[in-house]
Amino acid sequence: MHASFRRQLILDRIKEDGRVQVAELSQTLGVSRMTIHRDLSRLAEEGLVRRVRGGAEALTEPGDLLGGGRCPMCSMRVRQRTAFIVQCAEGAQLRACCPHCGLLLLDSRPSAVSALAADFLHGRMINVRTATFLVEPNLTVCCTPSVLCFQQREDAIRFQKGFGGWVMDLFQAQAHLRGVMRLKTMMDEP
Ligand SMILES: [Zn+2]
Ligand SMILES: [Zn+2]
Incomplete structure (x- = not known):
């Protein structure tokens, strides 16, 4: 699975559920926790999500x-x-x-x-x-x-x-x- 596609999937999940857990994502997407950590950090750097303990959560959109x-x-x-x-x-x-x-x-x-x-x-x-x-x-x-x-x-x-x-x-x-x-x-x- 391409990294940018994976990050999009993660982003969609965060938008739907409000938050995600590293452990759970690593299992469902079949990649290491390290990879998920990197994905979440990248998404956080882009200002799309907020890192929280063990995962990430959605930002409150102004809308x-x-x-x-x-x-x-x-x-x-x-x-x-x-x-x-x-x-x-x-x-x-x-x-x-x-x-x-x-x-x-x-x-x-x-x-x-x-x-x-x-x-x-x-x-x-x-x-x-x-x-x-x-x-x-x-x-x-x-x-x-x-x-x-x-x-x-x-x-x-x-x-x-x-x-x-x-x-x-x-x-x-x-x-x-x-x-x-x-x-x-x-x-x-x-
Ligand atoms: Zn008024
Ligand atoms: Zn007014």
Whole structure:
């Protein structure tokens, strides 16, 4: 059996079962454990799987992590492009539709320990504590007022030149949104 074919088989198994064991693979594929170890290392180096004791496991794909759910703040479908994930101390992971809802969600959960958001330009998930936010640009991507999230401050500034708005850090963006939402509620009240 050709090595690349074998690695593909292993990869398929990991995708199906979530994880594989070296001993078991060596038996079913009829090759030495050493060979399987090498295959798994290679797949791990390529960033396709994660090595664990005695085997390997599937990486959580961004699609699995983000797809399908609905935003707890506005019940819109969560799209990967604008997703905002709040990790709570008790282990719960809440996914908001966009940084607008994400920041409000973060505010509403005192047990939140960390949060990730999709970089608006590159799509990567980034830590919101070190992110830069563009607040209220003339660009509606999801909920309004719009909030966009960037890893690089320069990217936020570039978008600001095109779409206006304010460049803020997490703390400022949260405070701003809190103020805007309070005003909105006051105006909505009869
Ligand atoms: Zn939402
Ligand atoms: Zn939204």
